[in-house]
Amino acid sequence: MNTLKMKNWGLGLGKHVIIAGPCSVETEKQIDDLCNSFEREPQIGMFRAGIWKPRTRPGNFEGLGDQALPWLQKVKNRLNIPVCVEVAKAAHVESALKHGIDVLWIGARTTVNPFSVQEIADSLQGVDIPVMVKNPINPDLALWIGALERMNKVGINKLAAIHRGFADPYDKIYRNKPNWNLAMQLKLELPDLEIINDPSHIAGKSEMIFDVAQRALNFGMDGLMIETHPNPEAAWSDARQQLNPEQLLTILKEISFRERIDFENQIPENLKEMRESIDHIDQKLIDLLSDRFHLIDQVGAYKKAHDLSVFQGGRWQDVLDSRTKLGIKKDMSEKFMKSLLIAIHDESIKRQEKQIANEAVEPLTII
Known part of the structure; x- marks a missing residue:
């Protein structure tokens, strides 16, 4: 039985929020180029960017860290939309809050560890900021709900979940198997909770993102988080699953947003x-x-x-x-x-x- 008691459910961004931005912040020019594209697209409701990147193996690009935070402040000023970053420990939270980041998200590798989640929760005690929680890497609904509960217990009332799929070494189609039924079970457990779908991490390939995103909306999910890069082929991380701005805008024009019936x-x-x-x-x-x-x-x-x-x-x-x-x-x-x-x-x-x-x-x- 869940213990979540929300005062203000959701992120307050309206129906079918679109969250877009690069897997990783690389250069100031990269961010400026994205702003130039997004300024002409009112559907973008939030800018996402990775600045601390938990990599599976050492030697891969692990993000610019605090160096990138001033560039994200410029995004806020130019696009007049919230900016969100991933945090994995208390020091990340402190830096993000100091630089006026609007929304935090907890990644799949962090959600799987209750000690890490609790550290982040403790650092947010008394802070009024929306938090999004990605599903854990493994298909464990209790861990997912537990991370949301830990945030709520320290006073975080604006919460959303991000469905990014689950690791499955035997699945040859997806980078992370969607396991739609588990995301729908979360919705049954917490019917007022917004669930944002991350088709980039589920698909792992840019050409599959439209189909995954459409299916997520068919299931009644509340929005999409899509990784977008000015030049995906040159991306420093996850190049295969990122779209360029033109591809993103094409998807947003072609996709069908579905209404969910909540009352009999x-x-x-x-x-x-x-x-x-x-x-x-x-x-x-x-x-x-x-x-x-x-x-x-x-x-x-x-x-x-x-x-x-x-x-x-x-x-x-x-x-x-x-x-x-x-x-x-x-x-x-x-x-x-x-x-x-x-x-x-x-x-x-x-x-x-x-x-x-x-x-x-x-x-x-x-x-």
């Missing part, structure tokens, strides 16, 4: 009817699953009586192959069908194992 009385009648039909089908699905698992219990009793092993590889492979093919014929993806069948099979194995071990099978609980 806002639902159009035809949508309500479709949802009621879905509810009816879901009930049938649950009834069918219940019937299937009761048959599984009988199979488990038979295997116990005849000293048969719970796992029967040939049967499982046949079920996986044949049901997947049936699902594909019904316009369902192979990935979905296999995920569904594996989940059902895992539950079936657990129920049979309980029978073999002379344990009572627990009643089905539908969550």
Whole structure:
């Protein structure tokens, strides 16, 4: 159960905020060039920039640090929008506040460490500044919420989350796998919390950013943080995932912003009817699953009586192959069908194992 008690939810920047700027501040000219481009684009609601860069391995560019902060003050004056930077320790917070930075964000490598998060929280005691918290590198919802709670406990009331995806060494598509369901679970836990999507870190490739950003907005996320550089090919860090200003503006023109329905009385009648039909089908699905698992219990009793092993590889492979093919014929993806069948099979194995071990099978609980 979450303990967040907000007075002023969100960053106060309106719907569908666009946060743009370079992965890393490199030169004053780089920042001036971006300002020249952004001055003509009113959709940019906040300027982001990395000045302390936590790198995976030593020897990579780790940011200019305090040297870059005066240049960000110039951005505020020229564009008249808030400026945000990443902080990873108390010394960063002190420097950022001294130079009038408007918003802080906590990066994924920091969120994963409660000691580091608490150090930042303690340094913000009594400070009224918005803070955005990126998800931890690993898919751990409790860590994400915990970092938000630590900020809130010291009096930070303007909070937002940044969804930047999760490390997955087996995923070959994304730099950081989006795990949309986990971001949506955060929204269920904290429905008033703004969630900003970071398609740059999820995609890892500039050509994928539009698709990731559009999907995030389709899920009802509240804004986008997109890394933008005057000349991405020459960027000192994360060159592959940065857009130039022209590419960014093209995306902002083509993307479709989605409205989220928050209250039942806002639902159009035809949508309500479709949802009621879905509810009816879901009930049938649950009834069918219940019937299937009761048959599984009988199979488990038979295997116990005849000293048969719970796992029967040939049967499982046949079920996986044949049901997947049936699902594909019904316009369902192979990935979905296999995920569904594996989940059902895992539950079936657990129920049979309980029978073999002379344990009572627990009643089905539908969550």
